[in-house]
Amino acid sequence: MSLYYIRRVKFIDDQPRIVEDSYMPVALFPDLNISTLQKSKFDYVEHEKGMLIQGSRQEFTAVDSDEEIMALLGMEKSHPIMNLRSISNLEDGRYFDYTEAWFHPNAHKLAIYLSRKREHRKPVFP
Structure with missing residues (x-):
């Protein structure tokens, strides 16, 4: 299987704040290009490709930052940073994106609201 490897650095208020590495199958997205990746990947998948x-x-985990990621994020000394690993799938079950971001x-x-309503509680196991 051939995969695109995509590295994006995202800026907030002109500061580098997210480094994102993504892998997407070439067979599903033969027309993927740089201008598409300057926008939302998910918007491209849903609206341009018509996939659900x-x-x-x-x-999410805290990890030690390596020199390359630190440099891309404009960090001068090592700090633990938040790492996200994400795997995304289509309605038909096919995986279309694996992303790791720092x-x-x-x-x-990260803020989470946890409901304690008794009538809606069901055990959930990974």
Whole structure:
């Protein structure tokens, strides 16, 4: 299987804040190009390719930053940074994107609301 390897550095207020490495199958996206990747990959998949995205499994962890990622994020000294690994699939079950991203420590906050409504509680196991 042939894959595109895509590295994007995303800026917030003119500062590099996210480094994103993605892998996408060439067979599903033979017309993928740089101008497409300057926008949302998911918007491209849904609106330009007409594919239905079912969802993404995402895993967040804190990791030690390496020199290359630190340089791309404009960091001078090593700090733990947030890492995201995500695998996305279409409604028909095909995987179409694997992404690993690193976030500048000053750029993001993760907030979650957990409902405790008893009538909606069901055990969920990974």
